[in-house]
Amino acid sequence: MLNNFFFHIRPAKIQAEALRFRLTYGLGGAAALMVSLQLFTGLLLNFAYEPVPVQAYLSVQHISSDLLLGPLIRNLHHWTGHFLVIVLWLHLLRVFFSNAYFSPRCRTWYSGLFLLLLVLMANFTGYLLPWDQLAFWAVTIAASMLSYIPVIGSPLQTLILGGSEVSGATLHVFYSFHTMLLPTMFLIAMSYHFWRIRKSGGVLLEKKSSRKMLPVVPDLLVRECAFMAVVSCFLMLFAMSFDAPLTGMANPVMTPETVKAPWYFLWLQELLLHMQPVLAMCVPLAFALFLLLLPLWGRKTARSPRAVQLLMLGFLLVITGLTFTGFFFRGSGMQLVLPW
Numbered sequence: 538m539l540n541n542f543f544f545h546i547r548p549a550k551i552q553a554e555a556l557r558f559r560l561t562y563g564l565g566g567a568a569a570l571m572v573s574l575q576l577f578t579g580l581l582l583n584f585a586y587e588p589v590p591v592q593a594y595l596s597v598q599h600i601s602s603d604l605l606l607g608p609l610i611r612n613l614h615h616w617t618g619h620f621l622v623i624v625l626w627l628h629l630l631r632v633f634f635s636n637a638y639f640s641p642r643c644r645t646w647y648s649g650l651f652l653l654l655l656v657l658m659a660n661f662t663g664y665l666l667p668w669d670q671l672a673f674w675a676v677t678i679a680a681s682m683l684s685y686i687p688v689i690g691s692p693l694q695t696l697i698l699g700g701s702e703v704s705g706a707t708l709h710v711f712y713s714f715h716t717m718l719l720p721t722m723f724l725i726a727m728s729y730h731f732w733r734i735r736k737s738g739g740v741l742l743e744k745k746s747s748r749k750m751l752p753v754v755p756d757l758l759v760r761e762c763a764f765m766a767v768v769s770c771f772l773m774l775f776a777m778s779f780d781a782p783l784t785g786m787a788n789p790v791m792t793p794e795t796v797k798a799p800w801y802f803l804w805l806q807e808l809l810l811h812m813q814p815v816l817a818m819c820v821p822l823a824f825a826l827f828l829l830l831l832p833l834w835g836r837k838t839a840r841s842p843r844a845v846q847l848l849m850l851g852f853l854l855v856i857t858g859l860t861f862t863g864f865f866f867r868g869s870g871m872q873l874v875l876p877w
């Protein structure tokens with residue numbers, strides 16, 4: 538059965554060129570491994586986690602201090618979630634710069650965008666679950682940014698929070714998304730993504746590549762296993778060296794001096810600090826539209842035109858610059874400070 542499944546998403550033979558590491562940098566494979574790790578560690582954490590205020594905090598404290606392997610599993614789940622966001626952006630850029638998103642791969646691109654949205658949602662909903670001060674206020678600030686989206690912003694915010702502010706109802710909504718809806722959607726969207734890759738003839742190769750064919754087992758399988766072992770070791774060592782944060786229990790009446798959104802939304806918070814809110818919200822909307830329309834530009838030549846490449850670089854510079862500013866250069870009361 539395992540054999541059947543394997544050959545459903547893989548051909549029996551592939552071109553030798555497709556095994557070249559620098560073609561993909563293994564980023565898609567790393568993402569798949571990390572999503573699987575998240576599903577597994579999340580399942581284990583769920584045995585001890587209680588999704589109601591106060592108990593949520595106490596159960597996370599219990600996991601982090603009393604349970605056998607509890608700290609390791611929590612750290613793995615926490616850090617893999619963060620690394621997954623970075624790996625996915627790199628995967629997206631790899632696909633973009635190798636022009637691998639034009640027909641017949643545009644549905645792979647769109648399913649990828651959907652997976653990116655799922656990863657951001659999974660990280661964001663998971664952020665609140667420890668119910669500590671850091672989580673409570675970061676989610677408060679991130680959810681308040683939603684209200685700046687014209688027309689749908691406020692109703693969307695109320696829907697997501699399960700009310701007008703972060704409360705037990707929000708924890709319940711986030712928990713249901715994080716542990717039920719999103720994992721199910723991951724399994725469906727990832728299966729579709731892999732099926733599309735297979736359907737469009739595997740990874741895009743250079744036109745001049747040789748036609749030499751190699752068997753997937755063992756040539757590709759051995760390489761994939763070795764790469765997965767390296768990624769797993771890295772994540773394990775990281776989780777053993779750095780504890781996932783857990784600050785004091787959430788206190789809705791005590792606002793901390795500095796409230797930062799989760800790092801992957803920091804660029805949006807920075808934009809709101811620099812620009813008029815409605816104008817600021819146009820930037821992420823424009824970026825989302827840009828990513829959605831990408832497969833349409835340059836489709837005759839199946840190469841992204843120079844202007845599109847420059848636009849992508851522009852977005853990238855702005856987003857990275859703002860994220861770094863928010864992360865390193867914002868001190869107490871969100872004042873601009875030097876980190877050294």
Ligand code: HEM
Pocket residue numbers: 561563564565566568569570572625628629632635637638642645646647648649650652653656727730734739740741
């Ligand atoms: C959980 C999320 C994701 C997983 C597990 C995943 C997995 C993969 C894998 C294993 C490949 C094959 C080769 C490679 O490693 O590049 C691939 C290819 C591809 N992915 Fe993803 N991916 C994800 C998200 C994304 C995102 C965010 C995008 C872009 C919006 C994307 C677009 C594509 C495209 C267009 C290809 C075909 C590339 C080619 O033919 O060279 N994927 N993906």
